Amino acid sequence: MFTYIDPSVRARLLAQGKLERINADGRRIDATSADVPAEPALDILGPIALPVAITEEPLTAQWYAFVRRTELARVQDLATELREKGGQHLFASLTSSMAVNSLLEIGNPDPSREPLVRVHSNCLTGDVFGSRRCDCGPQLAAAIRQIQTDPAGGYLVYMAGHEGRGIGLWAKAATYLLQDAGENTYQANRSLGLPDDSRDFTDAASILKWKLGDRPFRLLTNNPKKLQDLAEHGLTNARRVKHLAGVDECNRRYLRAKRTWGHAISEEDLHC
Structure with a gap:
């Protein structure tokens, strides 16, 4: 049984201050009700101490997990139905409709200074497999290192629903095959009838408002x-x-396509 669905665990997390809710403007709203609020809202679990092994120096970040309240409510309804029907073996399907985003609070962000922030779109092939077809994995590691060593500290927002600039992992695999046949990353999306970039930063904005308010960053x-x-x-x-990392012969063509699309990357950057 998922702990965020079990009512007794939910009550315990609320009492511990480990479960809260914010609206689209990042303001805390009542989290005691299990009903879906009338306004858009994110449920938050955390902080959770997370030792991170990406950097050379020891680092323990504070991890927060976020999910849209509407998506969580659908999962809770399905969980109730599965329990009533004895379908415990089907519980793995519950996560299919939820994008669980994350925030890592790194260091002790100084409220009097501009914290350093990275909003990172998830990339299984780059972040996990270490693929060099893109620069995502090196960018993620470099961002954590930079925030860790920055005097002002900061935050890494990890957007789970952004694979392939929002098209999903299956479609991303198809675009890779099209790229191998000569198309660039944006042409491949168009060949599949997909947008160049379909990412939604609404939740990222809410998360940052919750932590930063109107502070500069x-x-x-x-x-x-x-x-x-x-x-x-x-x-x-x-x-x-500017945030460049992991540039090599495997991803220069990809980065040139991004530069053509509008990214602030110079030809000199591609040979650094």
Whole structure:
């Protein structure tokens, strides 16, 4: 039985202050009700101490997990139905409709300074398998190292529903085959009838508002559109910081396509 569904565990987490709820503006709202609130909301579990082995120096980050309340409610309804029917072996299917995003609080973010922030789109092939077809894995590791060593500390927001710029892992695999036949990363999306970039940063904005309020911050990204998307959700106090890592012969073509699409990457950057 999933602990976030069991009512007794839920009550215990609430009492411990480990389960809370925020609205789209990052403000805390009542989390005691199991009903779906009238306004968009995220449920939060954490903080959870998370020793991280990516960096050379020892690091224990504070991990928070986020899920949209509407998605969690659908899963809870399905869990009730499965329990009534004795379908415990089907519980693994419950996670299929939920994108659980994460926040790592690294160091002790200084409220008087601009914390360093990375909003990272999940990439199984790069982040987990270490694929060099993209720069995602090195960017993730570099972001954690930079935030860890920055005097102001900061946050890493990990967006679980962003695989392949939002098209999902199966479609991403298909685009890789098209890229092997000569198309670039954006052409391959279009060949499948998919957008160049379908990522939604609504939840990322809510998470950052919850932690930062209206404080200024520095955003590790080469993508001006990411800055624009967050600004459209009210985060207008961000300053972009170039974030290059893992550039090599395997991903230069991919990075050149990103530069053509608008990323702030120079030809010199591709040979650093």
